[in-house]
Amino acid sequence: MLLETASRPAEPSFETYSGASSAGRARETHSLEQLLQNWPLQRRRVHAKQHVFRAGQPRHALYLVHAGFFKTALISEDGREKITGFRMRGDLLGLDSLDMPTYTCDAIALDTGELWELPYAQLRDEMPQFQERITALLAGEIRRDWGWMLALGTLGADQRVVTFLFDLASRLERLGFSPSHLQLRMTRAELGNFLSLTLETVTRVLSRLQARGLIAVAGREIRIQNRAGLQTVLRENTACH
Amino acid sequence: MLLETASRPAEPSFETYSGASSAGRARETHSLEQLLQNWPLQRRRVHAKQHVFRAGQPRHALYLVHAGFFKTALISEDGREKITGFRMRGDLLGLDSLDMPTYTCDAIALDTGELWELPYAQLRDEMPQFQERITALLAGEIRRDWGWMLALGTLGADQRVVTFLFDLASRLERLGFSPSHLQLRMTRAELGNFLSLTLETVTRVLSRLQARGLIAVAGREIRIQNRAGLQTVLRENTACH
DNA sequence: CGTCACCTTGACGATGATCAAATTGTGTGG
DNA sequence: CCACACAATTTGATCATCGTCAAGGTGACG
Numbered sequence: 001m002l003l004e005t006a007s008r009p010a011e012p013s014f015e016t017y018s019g020a021s022s023a024g025r026a027r028e029t030h031s032l033e034q035l036l037q038n039w040p041l042q043r044r045r046v047h048a049k050q051h052v053f054r055a056g057q058p059r060h061a062l063y064l065v066h067a068g069f070f071k072t073a074l075i076s077e078d079g080r081e082k083i084t085g086f087r088m089r090g091d092l093l094g095l096d097s098l099d100m101p102t103y104t105c106d107a108i109a110l111d112t113g114e115l116w117e118l119p120y121a122q123l124r125d126e127m128p129q130f131q132e133r134i135t136a137l138l139a140g141e142i143r144r145d146w147g148w149m150l151a152l153g154t155l156g157a158d159q160r161v162v163t164f165l166f167d168l169a170s171r172l173e174r175l176g177f178s179p180s181h182l183q184l185r186m187t188r189a190e191l192g193n194f195l196s197l198t199l200e201t202v203t204r205v206l207s208r209l210q211a212r213g214l215i216a217v218a219g220r221e222i223r224i225q226n227r228a229g230l231q232t233v234l235r236e237n238t239a240c241h
Numbered sequence: 242m243l244l245e246t247a248s249r250p251a252e253p254s255f256e257t258y259s260g261a262s263s264a265g266r267a268r269e270t271h272s273l274e275q276l277l278q279n280w281p282l283q284r285r286r287v288h289a290k291q292h293v294f295r296a297g298q299p300r301h302a303l304y305l306v307h308a309g310f311f312k313t314a315l316i317s318e319d320g321r322e323k324i325t326g327f328r329m330r331g332d333l334l335g336l337d338s339l340d341m342p343t344y345t346c347d348a349i350a351l352d353t354g355e356l357w358e359l360p361y362a363q364l365r366d367e368m369p370q371f372q373e374r375i376t377a378l379l380a381g382e383i384r385r386d387w388g389w390m391l392a393l394g395t396l397g398a399d400q401r402v403v404t405f406l407f408d409l410a411s412r413l414e415r416l417g418f419s420p421s422h423l424q425l426r427m428t429r430a431e432l433g434n435f436l437s438l439t440l441e442t443v444t445r446v447l448s449r450l451q452a453r454g455l456i457a458v459a460g461r462e463i464r465i466q467n468r469a470g471l472q473t474v475l476r477e478n479t480a481c482h
Numbered sequence: 483c484g485t486c487a488c489c490t491t492g493a494c495g496a497t498g499a500t501c502a503a504a505t506t507g508t509g510t511g512g
Numbered sequence: 513c514c515a516c517a518c519a520a521t522t523t524g525a526t527c528a529t530c531g532t533c534a535a536g537g538t539g540a541c542g
Contacts, residue, residue, distance in 0.1 A: 074391050078476070082391035096384050099377035104384055131372060136340035138379035143337050143345055145386040150315050150323040152394065153437035157498065187520065196394035198499060203522055219507075219521075235319070398530065429489065439531055444490055460489075460539080 032064055032133055033090060039127075042117040052093055052107035052115065059103050061117040063093040068113015069185035071194075072096075073106045083194040085144075086110075086168075086186065089175055092118075095138055110185040152196050155234075160195045161205040162233050165215070169224060180227070184220035209233070273305055273374055274331060274357075280368075283358035293334055293348035293356065300344050302358040304334040309354015310426035312435075313337075314347045324435040326385075327351075327409075327427065330416055333359075336379055351426045393437050396475075401436045402446040403474050406456070410465060421468070425461035450474070 043066070046052060052063060052070065070087040084105060087093060093107040098120065123130045151163050165182065173179035184191070188199040195202070206222070209215045214230050216223040224230065284307070287293060293304060293311065311328040325346060328334060334348040339361065364371045392404050406423065414420035425432070429440040436443070447463070450456045455471050457464040465471065 074387055076391060076395075080391060080395040082387070082394050084387045084390060096380055096387065098380045099373075100380070105387070132340075135376065135379065138376065138383065139337055139339045139341070142379065142382050142386065145383065145390065146315055146323070146325045146337065146346070149325060149386065149390060149393070150317060150321060152390070153323050153434075154317075154321040188522095189520080193394075199521080200500085200523085201498060204498090207522075428487090440489080441491085441532085442530060445530095448490075 031090060032092070032137075033066070035127065035129060035133070036064070036116065036118070036123075039123075044115045044117060045112070046109040046115060047112045048109055050109045052109060053103045054106050055104055056102050059094065059097050059100060062095065062098070062120050063107070064116040064118055065089050065091045065093065066114045066116050068109055068111040068115075070113065071108050071110055071186065071190060073108065074104075075106065081193065083190055086194070088171060092137060095134075095141060098134070098138070110190075157195075157197055157201050158205050158208065159234050159236070160197065161191075161202060162209070162230050164191070164195060165222065165224065165230070180224040182222040182224070184222060272331060273333070273378075274307070276368065276370060276374065277305070277357065277359070277364075280364075285356045285358060286353070287350040287356060288353045289350055291350045293350060294344045295347050296345055297343050300335065300338050300341060303336065303339070303361050304348070305357040305359055306330050306332045306334065307355045307357050309350055309352040309356075311354065312349050312351055312427065312431060314349065315345075316347065322434065324431055327435065329412060333378055336375075336382060339375070339379070351431075398436075398438055398442050399446050399449065400475050400477070401438065402432075402443060402450070403471050405432070405436060406463065406465065406471070421465040423463040423465070425463060 042061075044052075044063075046068065053059075055075065065087050067089060070091075070093060071083050072085050072087060072093065073081055073083045075081045087107075093115070094103060097104040120134075124134070151160060155163065168182055168184075169179040172182065186194075188202045191197075192199045192202045197205075206215070206217045209230070210217045212229070214224075214226045214233070216225055283302075285293075285304070287309065294300075296316065306328050308330060311332075311334060312324050313326050313328060313334065314322055314324045316322045328348075334356070335344060338345045361375075365375070392401060396404065409423055409425075410420040413423065427435075429443045432438075433440040433443045438446075447456070447458045450471070451458045453470065455465075455467045455474070457466055
């Protein structure tokens with residue numbers, strides 16, 4: 001697989017990509033969520049379309065996604081927008097501005113969700129493994145970004161979409177969800193923005209993949225029906241390069 | 242300016258983007274190079290086309306570029322290659338694999354150069370400001386990557402090239418070089434790879450900009466002749482989005 | 483002086499963007 | 513609960529940008 005995710009919480013649930021359920025089998029003991037389980041953290045509920053923070057606002061915390069689905073996005077002075085990633089349980093919001101006085105991107109909820117507010121300075125000083133985790137998460141974000149730069153720079157439209165589906169599936173699987181039944185939380189436009197495609201192209205690719213029997217599309221609900229077939233798509237010749 | 246550089250050493254020189262010269266006016270006291278000035282570091286000389294490390298090799302150090310010009314690149318299993326960045330004095334090589342047992346990208350010298358080998362664990366434990374610097378450099382790399390994702394995803398060919406020229410100019414200026422006289426150290430193919438363009442398109446854009454009197458191109462030597470004019474190019478409508 | 487890598491320029495074509503229009507889905511107020 | 517407005521999705525037709533292929537030029541180095 002091309003891309004990786006930095007975090008791997010447990011405790012699956014459904015309908016909101018959260019973790020309210022019970023039958024959680026916690027395997028990876030070093031996730032941030034595990035570390036912080038009985039730390040007195042400020043929690044914050046957000047609902048869809050709400051900004052967690054905006055670029056330029058004073059940075060006062062790092063947020064750990066505990067439930068819900070988020071996007072982070074840059075907006076340039078001249079209005080161009082770019083979604084830099086979709087964040088789910090176990091991911092952090094605000095990592096990119098750790099060394100800055102203000103946030104450097106927007107973080108927006110696509111869903112109802114819950115965030116844990118991490119007091120960075122305090123945790124760094126009082127919890128020995130914390131700094132190490134943060135370093136790993138930062139480096140992991142760089143690797144993930146580079147992976148996407150590779151994908152977006154060298155793959156055609158179909159292959160980008162398939163790469164995205166595989167990435168999402170694997171992240172969901174780590175959270176304990178089915179890797180073949182994907183409930184998208186973003187619009188076609190947002191997906192296209194992230195993949196550097198237009199929303200029409202995203203739609204067309206999905207229709208094309210459905211026509212080939214590789215996936216089943218029903219709005220934002222996507223079922224992966226032929227994983228091997230999708231991997232074949234990735235091998236098909238790219239126009240670029 | 243769209244992009245930033247995490248490091249800002251002093252002591253300009255010429256002909257190799259290094260720092261052998263003397264008349265250095267050290268302003269920013271918190272650069273890594275400053276911090277490490279009289280630390281007993283292993284130094285390593287490299288020459289053009291030599292690999293500093295390759296993806297998969299055991300990671301044994303972090304490298305601080307002291308002189309020369311480098312590229313870092315990813316290569317996917319199926320042979321697609323992507324240059325993730327060009328690195329010069331004050332930049333670090335290997336940041337992305339800080340938490341890994343092996344390197345996750347290739348680092349290749351485009352020039353003769355000198356690297357300082359940083360023993361990460363030791364410095365982290367013995368030098369108080371070190372960890373903080375590393376965190377800042379990691380976060381800065383993320384911001385830079387996101388900036389390029391925005392540029393590559395939303396700008397046309399001409400604008401990408403101009404953005405690159407401005408970025409390079411500003412980095413060179415911080416090192417004490419002229420921001421209008423650029424000596425490229427990479428081929429058109431490498432530049433195109435980084436910008437997700439073909440080498441022909443890069444050539445064509447440079448020719449076009451020269452024809453408009455905005456720059457003067459002589460092989461890898463580029464002179465910026467009309468900075469304001471180039472900024473105008475950035476305002477010209479992009480096809481994409 | 484010849485070879486090789488790199489660069490430049492041209493002609494052509496394909497991928498994906500743009501524009502347009504119709505359909506479906508969603509939330510809100512009556 | 514329905515009707516309405518609006519957001520999101522789908523599909524089609526057309527076109528521009530940039531990739532591909534080809535050929536010639538330039539420069540470096542043995």
